[in-house]
Amino acid sequence: MRLVLLGPPGAGKGTQAKKIIKDWEVVHISTGDLFRANIKNETELGKKVKAYLDRGQLVPDELTIALLWDRLDRDDTRKGYILDGFPRTLAQAKALDEGLKERGQALDGALALEVPFDVLVPRLSGRRVCPECGASFHIKDQPPKKEGVCDFCGHELIHRDDDQESTVAQRIQVYENATAPLLHFYKDQGKLIEVDGNQPVDRVAEEVHQALQKIQ
Numbered sequence: 001m002r003l004v005l006l007g008p009p010g011a012g013k014g015t016q017a018k019k020i021i022k023d024w025e026v027v028h029i030s031t032g033d034l035f036r037a038n039i040k041n042e043t044e045l046g047k048k049v050k051a052y053l054d055r056g057q058l059v060p061d062e063l064t065i066a067l068l069w070d071r072l073d074r075d076d077t078r079k080g081y082i083l084d085g086f087p088r089t090l091a092q093a094k095a096l097d098e099g100l101k102e103r104g105q106a107l108d109g110a111l112a113l114e115v116p117f118d119v120l121v122p123r124l125s126g127r128r129v130c131p132e133c134g135a136s137f138h139i140k141d142q143p144p145k146k147e148g149v150c151d152f153c154g155h156e157l158i159h160r161d162d163d164q165e166s167t168v169a170q171r172i173q174v175y176e177n178a179t180a181p182l183l184h185f186y187k188d189q190g191k192l193i194e195v196d197g198n199q200p201v202d203r204v205a206e207e208v209h210q211a212l213q214k215i216q
Helices: 013-024 031-040 044-054 061-072 090-102 117-125 165-179 181-188 201-213
Strands: 002-006 027-030 081-084 109-114 127-129 136-138 192-196
Touching (some): 002 013, 002 181, 013 081, 013 201, 027 061, 031 061, 031 081, 044 061, 061 090, 090 181, 109 181, 109 201, 165 181, 192 201
Parallel strands (some): 002 081
Antiparallel strands (some): 127 136
């Protein structure tokens, strides 16, 4: 299964991706993770990526596509993968289709999680993450056992710059302007799968699983 995962920031893409890779034995490829690894290692690419993310803007295609293809061409993707965070623009979607075509491949579907704006802002602004192991918490919905400390590795949690409330609103607006048109792109291809992401996590997961069974 080759799947694109769509939805605004805070829609729960990462949570659902974990369930999908467990059920379908595919690889989860998050451009956010690729970006953060470069940022953490303070590579030249990472510095450029960080500057865009801190302003709540999309990372330009040329900084993203090279990283993506390097990852997709590895052996562990042969059984399939979920792309989380890519494509974010029509240009990226078309580049992905072209690259897959060159490799004799194609996407099986584009799963879109739908969540209202007024739900997304508190979801994201209340998020705290562990810079060491990547675990994510929420000050109200999923607080750590000890305030400000990761349950899993004991590292101090951080409030990422791109999760600040003012930046969150900007990120969502950027999504609406640049990424939402992808829904029409994949709908025209007959590959769009829409799921209500404003439900309990287990219910969303159940609907996602039922939908993916239909494309296998």
